[in-house]
Amino acid sequence: MRKTALSEEILLQVEKPARYIGNEVNSVVKNREDVAVRFAMCFPDVYEIGMSHLGIQILYSMFNSWEDVWCERVYSPWTDLDRIMREQDIPLFGLESQEPVKEMDFLGITLQYEMCYTNILQILELSQIPLQATERGEDMPVVIGGGPCTYNPEPIADFFDLFYIGEGETQYRRLLDWYVENRKQGGTRQEFLRGAAQIPGIYVPQFYEELYHEDGTISGRRKLYEELPDRVRKEIVTDVSDTYYPLKPVVPFIKVTQDRVVLEIQRGCIRGCRFCQAGQIYRPVRERDAEVLKKYAVEMLANTGHEEISLSSLSSSDYSRLDELLEFLIEECGRKHINISLPSLRIDAFSLDVMSKVQDVKKSSLTFAPEAGSQRLRDVINKGLTEEVILKGSALAFEGGWTRVKLYFMLGLPTETEEDIRGIGELSNKIAATFFETVPKDRRVNGKVQIVTSTSFFIPKPFTPFQWASMCTKEEFLEKAYQTKKGIMEQLNQKSIKYNWHEADVSVLEGVFARGDRRIAKVILEAYRRGCLFDSWSEYFKNDVWLQCFEDCGVDIGFYTTRERADDEIFPWDFIDCGITRQFLLKEWKKAQEGVVSPNCQTQCQGCGAGTFQCGICPTAS
Template identity: 70%
Template structure:
């Protein structure tokens, strides 16, 4: 039988053993003796979450196209297996070969959300890799991080040898080639890191020193190795059609979060919402061509056998070929047992028509993301969705048979007043009223149901709000209570539902989002005290974290509740994302003046990414 890292006895007593046994369709097996580099690609969360991530599938496919590389997958062992691995000293292993991760050349970890940071330490710890990069030798893999949280890697900097800043398709080949050379020449690990530091987009945290002022802010971040550049340039794909795409993604046996073909139609967003990090770090918008997407849809559905295909982008309605693509997908695949799913669409006549064809209107709900309760605050955040858009969209949808609406908001946005907060309840009420005004009594299918959800706002690096103050968890909960109270005053309160996120978790996210290297000690301390799977509410334990902050003498409020001055040096300033700090500051000032900024197709706002000469920057603009 195939060699498995875990015994039958263990596999039969843990939940979902197939998380650890590999052997999925399209997973890649190679002869380890015939490859030069073994790469363990890790998503630091449970298998079902990690397997649903498109980015990993892209890199897995890209690496395995190289004959000299075997890329395998690693996910976080669930909380039932974790103690067994520790107790029996079973080293963490990769799924394909079932070989220990420690024997690999690279361990790549994708950083999708801040609350997975303790899981990273679990991966290193269970693999038997020293937690601190400074303690590693050639006997350990090169540990490299990438993904959205790498845009401020400082809170986890000591745990990584390298970070890849930007989109993975660009300089990995160069990095791997350099590694092969250095290994062949029997050079030192340090020499490899020095060579890596010279590749654009590769950041070697150990080559920089950070000094602080008396008030705790950063005085300077300086390279202390001659090979390290002062600034690290974010890498981006300039031609999406040329970028590789996994036509044969790995298909899990067990049900995962994303059990469908995912078509990435474009990268980036033209909208420029001021709270949104993705909207800044993926600039400019770059589209894949409709023709390529049609061909990909066909070949991927055939290669996977999935019964659903979904479009992926930050704002699908802004994809220029949307109508043509969607009509093609429906005509080609509906009625052949394939569902077409269309997330993040703006509600208008077209999308309602399409949705009524692909989903059961009675069972589905309509989603709007106004993000803020008043027009004033929507101007502050530059969310170009008006109350009229929402009410008109709702009215059309209600006429089409829908009677459930979901509304997403954020609480704690800069300049927010009680009036803005109460606006959440008032807007929900207006949506409910719209239902009763537009749908005659005899045509109603029961009551309308309006569900408002609020998350708490976290200022993120490389957004105009990176200077902003974030609320404390008490403030957050007061705001939620105010919404809740106002909801109950509404005439249609029986049609309204309200729920809100966990405030404590959000505050921690805020610390990690804008944290510096001093936060790393807290993460390590919390991990030692038992924090793990913090993104899962069932395992998140805030008291561990509070104790860890206290033990390390790190002040949460310094990172969250402080509005930054214009010239403060941020931990992430060494990264050049293409969007200029001047633009972001201009946007911050406009936000405070409640002024909106047109989207990239209406008018160029001079954010700085024009120099990449690609995507929307090259389009003719509709209005100048």
């Protein structure tokens, strides 16, 4: 019978014990004697969030498809169990074997958002693994980081032995083979790390030192060994139709955020919005074959019993065979009573037709992400959505019976003026007006339209044209939110518009981490020591503690957020080669300041550099 790492007394005392027992359908249990490598794969947040992540499921199924590897899952224990584990000195464990993480060979941690950084320390500490990579003994697991935040790993570099830059499908086999080989030869941990540094996509931070100018900016990097690469190039899968895919994903017992089959239809995005990191680092666009996807859908639904399926990509409307794929899914899922959850599609006659087939029009809402209130600012950020398109789409939708519209904007974008902010209220108002013009009184369901306008705060991210941009202070953000609210209140249809805005504190902190360097690590460690954890959960976010830690550590927040950066400043992440050239990003940054748009990858290649991967949409591929 299955054992549990936690006693019955503990399991009956904590909230949702199902987070910690494993045993889910399609979870993989192997015989520990039969495997050469044990890999703990961690998402450093609570189970329900971590279980919803496709990337982990892909790697979990890839690792476990290899006979000599056993991959298990690890998530952050919630605060109730965290306290008990510390009190009773219980080591963190893998869900499948229920055995301590510290007994395994690797601990892989996916870094999906900056606000999980204190949770990394929680995972390490509860696992009883030293927090600093250089303090880990020979018998400790190799701690490896992956995911989007590794495109600037420097703020957390001290805590990791390795970072894997790019898509995991390509080099893990080689890394694990080298690990086994080194162990056979009686090699040390250091020898393993030196060999690993030679593998494409692998970065070993402790072999490099960050050097600074007197003004605090980076002057360069020093490497410990001659043979180390100066730059680490991201890894990508060139043929996404012929690679690993989790056809038997783990099915959780408890309801999780993404409780459905997820079909990843493509990677990358043709759009090139200048604020968007994903749009740059995942280039080039690579579509997955529609026939392959249809087969996956049928198999995954049969293997999981999920009652819902959704498509995943950065911009599903750009997938060339979307109509064919959706037609198949509507037919297949209709017969099997499976719901289709549509990603945000560009609103046009086609998508409205599809939406009306799969959702209850009266209950669902339309989503537009204009991101900026005026055409001028939308040109600056290269968001190719015009007011005309939004109003036309809304009119079509209102005729079709929809009455709810969600609008997403960003505040604090480069060059933003008060007029741009007023534009948010004006556009919201025009959409409401379109409803009253389009739908005659006697046909109005509930008699009204509901516009929900939300703003988030702009955070400059590495490897985007805005990596040079100055970020606003908290006070500036709040002033902008106030102006937005005031602008909406002045509108004729203000009663139809609801306004939501994000917290400014956490955005400022995210801004520090996003473009931070190695000097940030001590602040993260200090904040964790003072009780910061689950910072992405607003009820646990302790802004005052964070601010005190920055002050006590002598780290100036403004240096990382509001400071203007010179064109030739060396950034902490410059040693990473994500395919996109700095020259291209700088050109885009200049164009942004002039308000000049760039055509998308489909229309005309902009020579960003991703063509060197020789795959996907890039003209050099053919």
